[in-house]
Amino acid sequence: MPTMMSPSSPACAPADAVLRVAGLGFAYPQQVLFEAFGAQIPGGVTLLLGSDGSGKTTLLRLLAGDLSASTGSLQLQGTSAQDQPLAYRSQVYWQESASQAFDALTALAYFEQQRKRYPAFLPANAPELQALLDGLSLTEHLTKPLYMLSTGGKRKVWLAGAFAAGAKLTLLDEPFAALDKPSIRFVQQQLAQAAQQRERAWVVAHYESLDDVPLALVIDLDA
Numbered sequence: 001m002p003t004m005m006s007p008s009s010p011a012c013a014p015a016d017a018v019l020r021v022a023g024l025g026f027a028y029p030q031q032v033l034f035e036a037f038g039a040q041i042p043g044g045v046t047l048l049l050g051s052d053g054s055g056k057t058t059l060l061r062l063l064a065g066d067l068s069a070s071t072g073s074l075q076l077q078g079t080s081a082q083d084q085p086l087a088y089r090s091q092v093y094w095q096e097s098a099s100q101a102f103d104a105l106t107a108l109a110y111f112e113q114q115r116k117r118y119p120a121f122l123p124a125n126a127p128e129l130q131a132l133l134d135g136l137s138l139t140e141h142l143t144k145p146l147y148m149l150s151t152g153g154k155r156k157v158w159l160a161g162a163f164a165a166g167a168k169l170t171l172l173d174e175p176f177a178a179l180d181k182p183s184i185r186f187v188q189q190q191l192a193q194a195a196q197q198r199e200r201a202w203v204v205a206h207y208e209s210l211d212d213v214p215l216a217l218v219i220d221l222d223a
């Protein structure tokens with residue numbers, strides 16, 4: 001049974017939750033992963049902690065609305081994933097790390113596509129977007145098709161999209177994987193800023209604690 005901890009802020013009152021998860025059930029044919037899983041996910045950064053195979057990626061896919069739970073409900077600031085799936089998904093930034101769906105696009109074209117999906121996505125000429133691209137050393141790769149980028153390069157494109165999208169709920173799966181040290185430091189700084197947000201929730205799956213990022217909640221799948 002997963003445990004919830006509110007390490008750096010008072011426990012999230014139900015009224016404060018950005019995402020409400022209730023009674024979630026999910027099983028693969030060989031394995032039950034979640035039974036009546038519930039959480040009140042506040043604004044700021046929630047750490048989804050767990051060892052290999054504990055179900056972190058599966059839970060992110062469920063929260064994204066990419067996988068359907070067998071039971072339960074997801075409410076994102078009043079939008080129900082079950083009743084309003086398109087409206088729900090349009091408020092969630094989630095990118096499968098290994099996705100090849102955008103391989104033919106350049107990073108610039110990927111951002112343009114995401115800009116159509118997320119109304120708050122940073123404009124192409126926004127200094128904040130340039131700062132993200134500089135911070136992730138992406139500037140020189142912007143006009144290459146994504147299939148030409150390294151694993152780390154592609155992950156940086158997903159991360160720049162996450163920080164640029166302005167989505168109500170952003171889901172990140174092992175955001176430091178395959179990154180160079182300066183980019184890891186930059187992502188930590190971005191997450192520390194995200195931790196200050198009260199109206200937007202970030203759920204970050206990672207196998208250990210997040211350095212220098214104040215956490216609103218920890219969901220420990222191993223507990």
Ligand SMILES: Nc1ncnc2c1ncn2[C@@H]1O[C@H](COP(=O)(O)OP(=O)(O)OP(=O)(O)O)[C@@H](O)[C@H]1O
Binds near residue numbers: 053059
């Ligand atoms: N499509 C699938 N079909 C069947 N079983 C799956 C599928 N995807 C994942 N699993 C199994 O579900 C369990 C949880 O996997 P998941 O990838 O969600 O865990 P995780 O915590 O993200 O682990 P890792 O960090 O190793 O990716 C694992 O035992 C995995 O083998």
